[in-house]
Amino acid sequence: MAGYAAASAKTEQDWEGKFRALPDPANLRIYMQRLSARPHHVGSAYDKDNAEWILAKLKEWGLDAKIETYDVLFPTPKERALELTAPTRFTAKLEEPTVANDPTSSQHNEQLPTYNAYSIDGDVTAPLVYVNFGVPDDYEMLDRLGVSVKGAIVIARYGGSWRGIKPKVAAEHGALGCLIYSDPHEDGYFQGEVFPAGPFRPKDGVQRGSVMDMPVYPGDPLTPGVGATKDARRLPLNQAETLTKIPVLPISYADAQPLLAALAGRVAPEAWRGSLPITYRVGPGPARVHLKASFNWDTKPLYNVIARIPGSTAPDEWVIRGNHHDAWVNGAQDPVSGAVALLEEARGLAALTSQGWKPKRTIVICFWDGEEEGLLGSTEWAEDHARELQQKAAVYINSDGNDRGYLSVAGSHTLEKFINSVARDVDDPEAKLSVWKRLQFRRIADPPANPADRQEPRSRPDLRIGALGSGSDYSAFIDHLGVASLNVGFAGESNGGIYHSIYDDFAWYSKFGDPDFLYGRALAQVAGSAVMRLADAELLPYDFGDFTDTIRRYVNEVEKLAQDSREQIVERNRRIDEGLFTAIDNPSEKLLPPPKEQAPPFLNFAPLENGFAALQRAAEQYSQAAARAAAGGGAGLANASLRDANAKLIAVERALTLKDGLPGRPWYQHQIYAPGFYTGYGVKTLPAVRESIEQKQWKLAEEQIGRVGKVLENAGEAIQGAAAELGRVAQ
Numbered sequence: 001m002a003g004y005a006a007a008s009a010k011t012e013q014d015w016e017g018k019f020r021a022l023p024d025p026a027n028l029r030i031y032m033q034r035l036s037a038r039p040h041h042v043g044s045a046y047d048k049d050n051a052e053w054i055l056a057k058l059k060e061w062g063l064d065a066k067i068e069t070y071d072v073l074f075p076t077p078k079e080r081a082l083e084l085t086a087p088t089r090f091t092a093k094l095e096e097p098t099v100a101n102d103p104t105s106s107q108h109n110e111q112l113p114t115y116n117a118y119s120i121d122g123d124v125t126a127p128l129v130y131v132n133f134g135v136p137d138d139y140e141m142l143d144r145l146g147v148s149v150k151g152a153i154v155i156a157r158y159g160g161s162w163r164g165i166k167p168k169v170a171a172e173h174g175a176l177g178c179l180i181y182s183d184p185h186e187d188g189y190f191q192g193e194v195f196p197a198g199p200f201r202p203k204d205g206v207q208r209g210s211v212m213d214m215p216v217y218p219g220d221p222l223t224p225g226v227g228a229t230k231d232a233r234r235l236p237l238n239q240a241e242t243l244t245k246i247p248v249l250p251i252s253y254a255d256a257q258p259l260l261a262a263l264a265g266r267v268a269p270e271a272w273r274g275s276l277p278i279t280y281r282v283g284p285g286p287a288r289v290h291l292k293a294s295f296n297w298d299t300k301p302l303y304n305v306i307a308r309i310p311g312s313t314a315p316d317e318w319v320i321r322g323n324h325h326d327a328w329v330n331g332a333q334d335p336v337s338g339a340v341a342l343l344e345e346a347r348g349l350a351a352l353t354s355q356g357w358k359p360k361r362t363i364v365i366c367f368w369d370g371e372e373e374g375l376l377g378s379t380e381w382a383e384d385h386a387r388e389l390q391q392k393a394a395v396y397i398n399s400d401g402n403d404r405g406y407l408s409v410a411g412s413h414t415l416e417k418f419i420n421s422v423a424r425d426v427d428d429p430e431a432k433l434s435v436w437k438r439l440q441f442r443r444i445a446d447p448p449a450n451p452a453d454r455q456e457p458r459s460r461p462d463l464r465i466g467a468l469g470s471g472s473d474y475s476a477f478i479d480h481l482g483v484a485s486l487n488v489g490f491a492g493e494s495n496g497g498i499y500h501s502i503y504d505d506f507a508w509y510s511k512f513g514d515p516d517f518l519y520g521r522a523l524a525q526v527a528g529s530a531v532m533r534l535a536d537a538e539l540l541p542y543d544f545g546d547f548t549d550t551i552r553r554y555v556n557e558v559e560k561l562a563q564d565s566r567e568q569i570v571e572r573n574r575r576i577d578e579g580l581f582t583a584i585d586n587p588s589e590k591l592l593p594p595p596k597e598q599a600p601p602f603l604n605f606a607p608l609e610n611g612f613a614a615l616q617r618a619a620e621q622y623s624q625a626a627a628r629a630a631a632g633g634g635a636g637l638a639n640a641s642l643r644d645a646n647a648k649l650i651a652v653e654r655a656l657t658l659k660d661g662l663p664g665r666p667w668y669q670h671q672i673y674a675p676g677f678y679t680g681y682g683v684k685t686l687p688a689v690r691e692s693i694e695q696k697q698w699k700l701a702e703e704q705i706g707r708v709g710k711v712l713e714n715a716g717e718a719i720q721g722a723a724a725e726l727g728r729v730a731q
């Protein structure tokens with residue numbers, strides 16, 4: 001067990017074994033019934049009620065807990081209207097009906113209407129254009145089709161990017177309004193039987209969601225970078241950078257079909273066609289649409305519930321664990337399925353402390369509010385406590401909605417080896433194997449796309465974890481503060497289509513989600529064991545071998561990206577010069593040739609390679625120092641004061657950040673991981689370098705290669721410092 005001397009590893013295993021026996025699926029079911037009984041979005045009566053109920057539970061179990069409140073901008077709909085005004089008339093319903101055998105679907109008085117939060121107010125009438133997913137590539141195709149969205153209202157389907165990207169890119173191209181609908185191809189009957197007969201999205205189901213420009217900064221739009229306390233300095237509403245530029249409304253496929261059917265113009269490219277029984281066309285028009293959306297721009301209180309188990313010997317090193325408790329509506333899957341696992345985990349940890357377990361480090365357990373609108377609760381808390389967190393936070397572990405299936409982990413690769421070790425010790429509820437072994441079989445059955453990696457699931461000691469983009473409450477911790485973070489959950493076997501709708505409720509989850517709550521228990525076991533193992537370790541179990549291996553891949557990727565991008569542009573220019581596009585054009589489906597672009601310069605990646613080499617040397621030194629400390633039963637670990645070594649280890653992830661952040665978005669300080677500016681939730685690794693290449697900003701790319709190379713060097717120095725300290729004390 002990395003970071004433990006032999007004797008203490010034995011004690012730890014005993015305590016963890018006791019812990020893993022505690023979470024009870026029957027409790028998870030009871031908690032879920034309570035927390036999802038009524039709609040509980042931020043600012044609602046039941047949201048506050050839930051926070052107080054969670055607080056009371058934590059206190060009942062003997063934990064020191066309190067509610068921390070922030071005041072955040074939270075718009076709710078005042079008026080919503082959508083009609084087709086030509087060539088025929090149709091008025092969209094914009095409502096999700098009650099369905100049979102689903103009692104909470106009838107709670108219309110308390111349900112938030114279907115809308116996208118942080119859309120601006122607007123009242124526009126314009127021709128309609130279908131833009132597929134509405135990502136930048138789709139607009140390149142529209143150019144070739146000779147279709148402009150200037151002065152139009154666009155209709156995009158969900159998928160292909162995070163939703164907030166769609167209005168952002170539409171506005172960049174001159175659109176006046178944006179509709180986002182759930183196509184049954186991705187989210188409806190094409191996937192399977194729809195609710196209530198099956199788990200998939202019914203025709204009137206709507207995906208609510210935030211369209212805040214989170215890739216710029218998440219959290220309260222009026223208080224970027226600082227906690228939204230009562231007396232915080234607030235931006236005037238018209239200076240909030242993260243509101244959309246055009247009005248946006250999400251709609252169901254029942255409401256979308258008449259609009260799409262009324263489009264004429266070019267037949268949509270094959271890849272753009274969904275599963276509605278119509279011929280998909282691009283427009284513009286003759287469909288004309290009137291879109292109206294206005295909002296109450298209120299400030300609402302949010303309620304984070306925070307509990308602490310004080311550390312016995314290293315109280316100033318914190319292991320933080322969180323899941324949000326607010327939902328769009330009833331939210332049984334998102335987030336209650338994760339929140340109840342965290343509650344059961346908290347009950348288990350509290351029970352152990354009354355049996356005499358004393359974690360070395362402080363454990364902070366957080367139930368966040370306002371996640372759905374833009375990670376409000378976690379971001380404001382992290383910004384408010386930034387100074388203390390920068391000094392003390394060792395690791396943040398997040399979860400959100402939980403399903404049946406395989407363990408899914410993404411996060412800091414300095415924790416890859418660690419979380420692999422935890423996953424080997426937790427049993428899968430279905431297969432009589434560890435959750436690690438079952439995931440390994442899944443990866444062997446479904447190997448990596450790259451032929452060079454095919455054997456990896458069998459041969460590499462650790463299963464790879466993903467990188468974190470955005471989409472849940474880890475963002476402020478990893479991206480803004482540089483706290484090593486993990487997001488954990490189970491997924492892959494209980495798919496459905498109730499995300500952010502009124503049908504995400506107990507009736508759905510207890511039938512189609514995780515009906516026996518066995519994977520809820522497994523989540524509590526994985527995350528709780530991880531928290532304990534981090535809180536009790538003599539030496540924090542970061543590892544820089546897997547980390548370096550991952551960084552090598554990222555460096556290779558950006559080098560290849562630059563090369564491919566260059567070759568592509570050169571080849572395309574050649575084709576344009578040859579007249580190829582005109583020569584092969586089908587006269588009945590004409591495509592305009594793409595525009596010629598200047599061939600990019602060759603980029604000098606030497607600074608990134610040098611930074612990597614320094615990192616690699618340091619990682620080797622550290623692994624030697626750690627191996628010496630662990631030798632002979634880990635006597636070096638048991639006897640030494642590892643306070644300084646641990647402090648230096650905590651500082652390594654901070655060394656991966658830069659105070660002035662990413663180009664154009666200073667809030668995002670981490671230089672290895674960030675949500676993509678044009679993907680939203682989707683991660684961009686080495687983001688400053690990768691995105692400047694993708695956006696063909698060659699001069700910026702060259703600058704960022706130097707800057708990120710220096711960050712890798714800094715990280716190498718930080719790791720070397722930890723190795724030296726460990727070598728000095730753990731002889």
Ligand SMILES: [Zn+2]
Pocket residue numbers: 324334335371400401472
């Ligand atoms: Zn969630």
